[in-house]
Amino acid sequence: SAVISQKPSRDICQRGTSLTIQCQVDSQVTMMFWYRQQPGQSLTLIATANQGSEATYESGFVIDKFPISRPNLTFSTLTVSNMSPEDSSIYLCSTSTGSSYEQYFGPGTRLTVT
Amino acid sequence: TQLLEQSPQFLSIQEGENLTVYCNSSSVFSSLQWYRQEPGEGPVLLVTVVTGGEVKKLKRLTFQFGDARKDSSLHITAAQPGDTGLYLCAGGLMSTGNQFYFGTGTSLTVIP
Numbered sequence: 001s002a003v004i005s006q007k008p009s010r011d012i013c014q015r016g017t018s019l020t021i022q023c024q025v026d027s028q029v030t031m032m033f034w035y036r037q038q039p040g041q042s043l044t045l046i047a048t049a050n051q052g053s054e055a056t057y058e059s060g061f062v063i064d065k066f067p068i069s070r071p072n073l074t075f076s077t078l079t080v081s082n083m084s085p086e087d088s089s090i091y092l093c094s095t096s097t098g099s100s101y102e103q104y105f106g107p108g109t110r111l112t113v114t
Numbered sequence: 115t116q117l118l119e120q121s122p123q124f125l126s127i128q129e130g131e132n133l134t135v136y137c138n139s140s141s142v143f144s145s146l147q148w149y150r151q152e153p154g155e156g157p158v159l160l161v162t163v164v165t166g167g168e169v170k171k172l173k174r175l176t177f178q179f180g181d182a183r184k185d186s187s188l189h190i191t192a193a194q195p196g197d198t199g200l201y202l203c204a205g206g207l208m209s210t211g212n213q214f215y216f217g218t219g220t221s222l223t224v225i226p
Contacts, residue, residue, distance in 0.1 A: 004156075033214075042116070042202060042219040043157070092156050101145055101206035101214050105156030 002027055002095050004106035012112045013083055020079045021109045023093035028073035033103065034066070035092040043092065049076045083113045117141055118203055118217035126223040127193055135188045135220045137203035146179055146186045146205040157202055193224045 003026040013019050023032065031050055035043040047055045047068055055068040069077045080087050094105040121136045137146070145164045149157035161170050163179035163186065170177045174197075176189040186203055203217040 039153075040200060040219075040221055043216045045214070045216075094156070096214070101204075102147055102159055102162050103157075103204070103214065104159065107154070107156050110154075 002029060002097060002104045004093060004095065004104060006093060006106040006109050008109055009107065010110040010112075012114060014114060015084055017083055018079055018081045019083065019111060020077050021091055021093075023076045023078070023106055025074045025095055029095040029097065030073070031096050032070065032076045033094045033096070034068065034076075034078045035094065037090045037092060037108070039090065046078070046091075080111065083111075085113045087111065088113045116218050117207075117215045118205060120201075120203060120217040120220045122220060123218065124221050126225065129194060129224055129226050130192050133190050133193055133222070135190075135201055135222070137186045137188075137217050139184050139205070141207060142183050143205035143207060144183070146183075146203060148177055148186070148188055149202045149204065151200040151202065152198075157200075190222075193222075195224045195226050198222060198224050 005024045007022045011019055033048055034046040036046055037043045045058050046061045046066055047057045049055045049068050049070040051070045051073050065081055067079045090108045090110050092105050092108045094103045096103050118137055118139045127133055145162055147162045148160045150160055151157040161172055161177045163177055166181045166183045168179045174191045178187050190197055201220045206214055
């Protein structure tokens with residue numbers, strides 16, 4: 001298993017600004033994932049971040065809007081750029097260990113854009 | 115459309131009742147996980163099933179993986195208020211390596 005922390009836990013931001021969310025894992029991991037979740041709903045994968053390579057984005061998500069960094073095997077950041085109220089959501093990072101794709105999640109960052 | 119459909123979407127029951135949540139797909143999964151998420155927290159892994167027909171028990175929770183590895187169910191016996199939360203199934207698709215898909219979610223409320 002892995003223990004994951006995220007910062008900030010929540011933020012209220014103004015339209016047009018950007019927010020960077022940090023994700024720290026307590027052990028070295030190959031793959032890290034970023035998800036978006038509306039309260040009470042399921043998770044939508046934004047991108048997969050592997051250390052040493054460009055992040056792989058899912059359909060509907062682009063690097064200009066959600067740039068991701070993965071400088072080492074324990075850390076990643078997701079930036080939500082040029083925010084609009086539609087970006088208000090919970091953003092979660094996770095990592096996968098083992099061969100059965102089990103994922104371990106951070107507590108999430110609740111973002112509100114006004 | 116979602117690859118993994120869960121039913122029901124919402125469930126509100128009295129303490130002590132039994133319930134079953136279903137997770138269905140037309141795709142074959144190499145493994146399937148169930149998670150529970152409480153407000154303000156990330157999803158927490160409950161169980162992983164990997165073999166068709168596999169049944170796993172975790173106290174009052176029973177998980178089953180379909181014979182064809184396309185579906186799964188979660189049965190809770192004698193539900194308690196502490197079982198309240200969002201239940202998510204998720205699976206690794208055989209054809210896409212580590213590509214991981216989450217179900218549509220089931221929000222469970224257990225009333226004392």
